[in-house]
Amino acid sequence: MKYNLSEITELIRNRRTIYPEQFSNRKVQKEQIELILNNAIWAPTHGNTQPWRFKVFMEEGRQILADFLGKTYLKLTPKEKQNDKKLAMLLTRPLKASAVVAVWMKRQEEEIIKEIEEIEAVACAIQNMHLTCTAYGLGGFWASPPLIYSKEMNEFLGIGDKDKCLALFYIGYPDLEEWPKAHRKPLEYNTEWITR
Numbered sequence: 295m296k297y298n299l300s301e302i303t304e305l306i307r308n309r310r311t312i313y314p315e316q317f318s319n320r321k322v323q324k325e326q327i328e329l330i331l332n333n334a335i336w337a338p339t340h341g342n343t344q345p346w347r348f349k350v351f352m353e354e355g356r357q358i359l360a361d362f363l364g365k366t367y368l369k370l371t372p373k374e375k376q377n378d379k380k381l382a383m384l385l386t387r388p389l390k391a392s393a394v395v396a397v398w399m400k401r402q403e404e405e406i407i408k409e410i411e412e413i414e415a416v417a418c419a420i421q422n423m424h425l426t427c428t429a430y431g432l433g434g435f436w437a438s439p440p441l442i443y444s445k446e447m448n449e450f451l452g453i454g455d456k457d458k459c460l461a462l463f464y465i466g467y468p469d470l471e472e473w474p475k476a477h478r479k480p481l482e483y484n485t486e487w488i489t490r
Contacts, residue, residue, distance in 0.1 A: 309424050310474045311432030314390035317466030322392035324352070326430060327465065331395070333426045337418035341402075345412040346419040349396040349451055356388040359396075359462075361438070363388070366446050384439065389466040391435075395423070396442075401456035416460050423463055432470040436461050 331348055339345065351359045363384040368376065388394050399416045420436055427434035441447060442459040453457060
């Protein structure tokens, strides 16, 4: 076997969502973020379009992001649907993370590859990010509040009308007694084998 399959399996099965509220004050280093993003760009990509793009908010940049998220939530959410808890999370979560990566899809100008396939490629890149965080012992949280799909978000990121922000990915060291456990339904619940 070329790689240690048991370690790879363990890594995949130990990937967890760890929320910014569960992060410690320990800082993730820029070099770690660079490796996370370098692994992200090795995701599969139809036509080798490599549609993933990243904007990394660290240090004071996190406050800029938090201010934008809070202001935009209030602007886009009708008053009767506004939720103080959601607003508080948008304002505080960036500050609890060492870094927040806005992950977006750069739409191919020729539009030869279907948009859904470009979105899928970026989703695979995000999975690579999350697995690399797990290997480091870092917490990762893929957030997709509705406002990231807005024209306001595109303007904030300075991206085109056909481009799409697909994630705010929060990274930090977890402050947990133990790594969270999870489960999945057995394979027979979601798999059909066709042999003839």
